[in-house]
Amino acid sequence: MSEHEVHSGHDHEHGPGCGHARAERAGHVDYVHDGHAHAPHADHVDEHPMPHLAHPGHDHGHEPGCGHAPIAHGDHVDYAHDGHRHAAHDDHYDEH
Numbered sequence: 001m002s003e004h005e006v007h008s009g010h011d012h013e014h015g016p017g018c019g020h021a022r023a024e025r026a027g028h029v030d031y032v033h034d035g036h037a038h039a040p041h042a043d044h045v046d047e048h049p050m051p052h053l054a055h056p057g058h059d060h061g062h063e064p065g066c067g068h069a070p071i072a073h074g075d076h077v078d079y080a081h082d083g084h085r086h087a088a089h090d091d092h093y094d095e096h
């Protein structure tokens with residue numbers, strides 16, 4: 001058993017079609033939501049480092065006053081909509 005970070009108090013069950021962004025990793029899948037990456041593991045959920053996951057086909061430009069809720073996240077701002085959080089990155093948006 002290796003040490004790993006467990007996300008406690010997680011009452012959502014991630015799975016195919018759960019609506020969260022997925023990142024295929026070596027041997028498992030990370031689900032990105034609320035600024036965290038979670039990987040289902042046995043009967044709990046592990047906290048993983050954020051993968052770089054670009055949101056494809058994002059036509060809307062987030063900016064202050066765009067109508068979406070800004071959320072401070074480390075050194076940048078995420079914008080929340082449709083159950084996702086997006087952070088501007090170069091010419092696209094990342095899932096956060």
Ligand SMILES: [Zn+2]
Pocket residue numbers: 012013014015018019020031
């Ligand atoms: Zn989920």
Ligand SMILES: [Zn+2]
Pocket residue numbers: 010012014031033038045
């Ligand atoms: Zn989760």
Ligand SMILES: [Zn+2]
Pocket residue numbers: 004006041042044045046
């Ligand atoms: Zn675990």
Ligand SMILES: [Zn+2]
Pocket residue numbers: 060061062063066067068079
């Ligand atoms: Zn927006």
Ligand SMILES: [Zn+2]
Pocket residue numbers: 058060062079081085086093
């Ligand atoms: Zn967005």
Ligand SMILES: [Zn+2]
Pocket residue numbers: 052053054089090092093094
């Ligand atoms: Zn990016």
Ligand SMILES: [Zn+2]
Pocket residue numbers: 035073076077078086087096
């Ligand atoms: Zn972020």
